[in-house]
Amino acid sequence: MTDQATHAWTGEVAAQRDGFTLLPEVEAVRDAGETRRVATPFGHEATMVSRYADVRELHGDPERFRLDGVPAPPALVAAGRDTAEFRRRQAGNLLGQEPPDHTRLRRMLTGEFTVKRMKRLVPRVEEIVTEHLDAMEKAGPPAELVADFALPVPSMVICELLGVPYEDRGEFTERSARQLDSTIEPRERMRLADASREYMSDLVARHREAPGDDLLGMLIREHTGDTTGDVTDDELIGIGNLLLVAGHETTSNMLSLGTLALLEHPDQLARVRDDPSAVDGAVEELLRRLTVVHGSFPRAVVADTTLGGHPVAAGELVIASLVAANHDPEVVEHAEELDISRPPSPHLAFGHGIHHCLGAPLARIEMRVAFPALLQRFPGLRLAGEPEFRHRTLIYGLHRLPLAW
Structure with a gap:
């Protein structure tokens, strides 16, 4: 059994594959329809389900x-x-909330984030993609795709949409990558979370003084004041941090x-x-x-219930x-x-149910523009060296992808 395979059940819910291959x-x-007790990267013990039907059931029933x-x-x-402090810090984080706050x-x-609204961003996404491809071409091969293209393109898009200064990207991209590292010690994770909250708190304060046309500005103009149900500063901070990292x-x-x-x-x-008609299906298959x-x-x-035919007790955690x-x-x-030619399946890459990814239309647009x-x-x-995978992290990916042409 490989080191990564060992981690699958001993604390690394994040380590479920080797390269592109599921362990x-x-x-x-999954194929036996079984469950497993696992330790999450945050130290909870939980029951993990992995069949498609069971995952949809879990995500589709917030009651x-x-x-x-x-x-x-x-x-x-x-x-x-x-x-109590954990709950306060979850304010605005849609991935930790249920109705009615959610x-x-x-x-x-x-x-x-409607498809129609996102389509208005296509020309700007195309400009950003072109700017970065121009820079890669001017510098000449080899290039490092993560640093030169894959990371800065969506970073610039979400910065402009949210209202985050793009010159801050080095700080927040490094911090978020470390926060997603499942090997980080708890006190260091807490320090990083504090730094993220402090950064977003300062940004929210600046937006309150002069709300712009960006997302944070819209929330402050239209949803803050003295009326019941308005968004609080803690919620603005949570929303901002979630969208910035996920975006x-x-x-x-x-x-x-x-690309790999x-x-x-x-x-x-x-x-x-070469075939524009193949792009949408390719994006869904890659997702x-x-x-x-x-x-x-x-x-x-x-309350005591069953999930995928397995009994689960009240208070138990399921992942x-x-x-x-x-x-x-x-x-x-x-x-x-x-197989990019297969009929698109109703995949779960963006989740399912009321917590289905809010930014899915934006992500699809960025990929539909960037890949072709x-x-x-x-x-x-072509490859110009060995790709370096991001193992043991909550979001899978690559540290480096050296390319030439």
Whole structure:
């Protein structure tokens, strides 16, 4: 058994694959319809489900399985944070809330992330992509795709949308990458979280003085004041931090991993490069196949019930393996293979239910623009060294992807 395989059940819910390959131990549990007790990266013990149907059931029923019933992670308690403080710091974080607060906050944001609204951003996304490809071409090969393209493109997009100064990107991208590292010690994780809150708190204060046309400015202009139901400063901080991290980390890793996956399948790469009609299907297949968010946040069982035919007790925590579910052979034939021509499946890369990723339309637009633009600019694109995978991290991806053309 490899080191990573050992981690699958001993504390690394994040370590469920080797390269692009799902670990055999994870596959076996899913295919047998079993569950496993796991330790999350934050120190909770939870029951993990991995079949597609079970994951949809878990995510689709906030009445039985609630994010806001999860106590403070033991690692944070040991570091000096109690559950009350944990709850306060969850304000605005839609991934830790349930109705009615989740409903209230999501309603404020949904209009800004509709497919129609996101399509208005296409020209600006195209400009940003072109600027970075121009810089890569001018510098000449070799290039490092993560640093030169995959990370800065979605970072600039989310900065402009949210109202974050782009010159701060070095600080927040490094900090978020460390926060997502599942090996970080609890006190260091707490320090990083404090730094993120302090940064966003200062930014919210500046936006209050002069609200702009960005997302933070909109929330302050339209949803703050003295009326019941308005967004609080803690919620603004939580919303800002969630969107800033999710808005660049997920798409960045999809762009780098997706490029590597296509390089391993030259015929499919050629279709994405040369056939505009193939791009949308390719993006959906890459989302399913790569599933950069390994697993969901734990949910608390409200009352004794069953999940996937297995009894779960009130107070127990349950977590889902999204990557295993997206490779479920009961849903997708030959799921371990990349096939951009397969009919799109209702994958779970963006989650499911009321917590389905708010930014999914934006992520899709960025990928639909970036992949063909990169491949068309550099038709001879090839590896110029060994890719460096991000193992043991809550969002899968690459540290480095050296390329030439």
